Amino acid sequence: MVNVAVLGYGTVGSGVVEVLNTNKEIIKRNVGEELKVKYVLDLREFEGDPVQEMLVHDYDVILKDKDVKIIAEAMGGEEPAYTFTKNALLAGKSVCTSNKELVAKHGAELLAIAKKNNANYFFEAAVGGGIPIIRPLNDCLTADEITEISGILNGTTNYILTQMSEKGAAFEEVLKDAQDKGYAERNPEADVEGYDACRKIAILTSLVTGKQVDFEDIHTEGISKITETDFKYAKAMKASIKLLGISRKIDGKFYSMVAPFLVKSKNPLYSVKGVFNGILVHGNMVDDVMFYGQGAGKRPTASAVVSDIVEAAKNLGKNIPVEWEETKYELGKFSECKGKFFVRMKDKGLDDEEMTTLFEKLGEVLYVRAEGVTGEVAFITNEIKEVELTELLSKFEDVYSIIRVDF
């Protein structure tokens, strides 16, 4: 029997207990022995819930109990999760988590501590919820040079964008609906402004480069500026708008960003709708591989945490190496990123001198029209650097939209 402690009895923590109970027999078969939840740490009481019997309020009880070999950290946030995790690893206990903030910030350090103490720090649930992506990256795509990862890494924003696309509704309206349905938080900033996706692409890029990618270095835009009119154009182009976290290797260096992109149906991410997530990995040999599933939710996330617990239980006392050093990885400069852009701006007419100059400098562009939209000009540029486009458009007050194009 392997004893497990669960830190935090919120959505994920209670999910972990539920998965361990519901699938007890299958998990026992997979591990080779039974997994038992010995403690659940939470400051609250849960009268009437069977969890009450395992409930402790003092982390030291868990830390000092030599029988506890594996800890599921389901608290979220940086502290006290960081200190708890560090101390567990120092004590030779493995830690499995869904805490993307902590992994993005301290992953390399915690992996190093785990290694020194013959334990494991696993975080399958930190990216893509229930979708297996961390272990496939570490243990399956090991014959390839990974040259690109692009993903729909946040279910809330994908739900909002899908609704806007299908219903032609405004951002604020759909956000409210998503909040009512529990798909979006009351304070939706972390999702809507791309911060959540940013941490996830930082983790994935760290694993691919083997070094520490600081999420603060990643240019991040959210979806709050996307309008119904943008979707009218998207429809006219048979495209959709998706919030992507992208890391792309160009001339030996990775460039990363989180931003809305126009994508077409030949991109498998185009078909990832609603709260689902999709992560597309490109290897120099395997070509495109996509992993798809529920990127959030109690049971899918808990399923990933428990799969990590199973892996930890099968490898007690043995560290599984993960290449992610503490050395900082210097991402390519965002301003130097090249790409095509969809631009909407006020139509000042053919005689306008500034506009003539703009289009001279842009060279050939592809003009786009959308049904019922007037008084503006919309086009797709050729490949151009971020900094150059910004510079060219800086003179114009009435730029309505700039959306990157991935086709």
Add this chain to the structure above:
Amino acid sequence: MVNVAVLGYGTVGSGVVEVLNTNKEIIKRNVGEELKVKYVLDLREFEGDPVQEMLVHDYDVILKDKDVKIIAEAMGGEEPAYTFTKNALLAGKSVCTSNKELVAKHGAELLAIAKKNNANYFFEAAVGGGIPIIRPLNDCLTADEITEISGILNGTTNYILTQMSEKGAAFEEVLKDAQDKGYAERNPEADVEGYDACRKIAILTSLVTGKQVDFEDIHTEGISKITETDFKYAKAMKASIKLLGISRKIDGKFYSMVAPFLVKSKNPLYSVKGVFNGILVHGNMVDDVMFYGQGAGKRPTASAVVSDIVEAAKNLGKNIPVEWEETKYELGKFSECKGKFFVRMKDKGLDDEEMTTLFEKLGEVLYVRAEGVTGEVAFITNEIKEVELTELLSKFEDVYSIIRVDF
């Protein structure tokens, strides 16, 4: 340094050598030491190809060389691959393969031999080409009760169906085009009649049940009877026709089949087009997870074989347990499978007595019309057992199509 031997220098075998050479440094980093191809076994000579230096014609050279720890079996077919694999495992060498025929038939036995000899038998490339699916099933989705696997497991048939759908072309015409492009074999039977997909779903179902699923027990239909008219109806229903390998757990028992299915866009397999494969796994906790990528081709397949070699090299002398016993798994009876069916038959008019009786027995059906198609009646049944539908339709000579419906 770990020495590797490659059996067979055809498409996959030469791909394995290419991947090992091209990504030498990355692979070295992932293994912790260098992988070296010491031998390539082939009956042919390859004058002018650098492989000539490692070429041997006698398998015993490889078998007796204690320095060879890992063998990539890329010969295909049952013999001599079976004997070679068995002898390698008996000698404590790990074997990595893309040979689905061999894995489907002798997987359980070879896994048992590997276990006894502290070696590994890996076959990531046998299903889904470059797509990670075997290791994710064994090592990632370990917290779930897997209740369904459905997949587009054959790129050739998916390419043909996609072309038929997009171009409105006939099966024979598209097949010829696929043969000219090298996507289909000159003798296309194994792909087109579903035999290839059948072996793959047998392997996946064996891994999920932990027992031996004999591919001969799986009801298998191909795509050669699918017509342009079927696609006209599919279009009218906003559906597509896909050749699926399906295993579904009902009342504790798995039912498996390979057959064309009508699917709609809410099924993520709907968007899997061309030569791509997609494998959808449903777990009781994780819900739907899909794995997508190139299901065939030299480099993707070789990428998967080499990822197995990497795993074998990281675990020399240590067997990684895989649950797949030799005990036969008794699949649920195909005739008892329940489902909805799309049926097209000659319209004998409202007065026809037999037809009146048929529709009385079928209960409510959903009639479907397709543009420009006349003289026939087409409908979707309610859920009904395979055996019952066959019985009801046996009296009619002019049944043009029966396609299962997955929506």
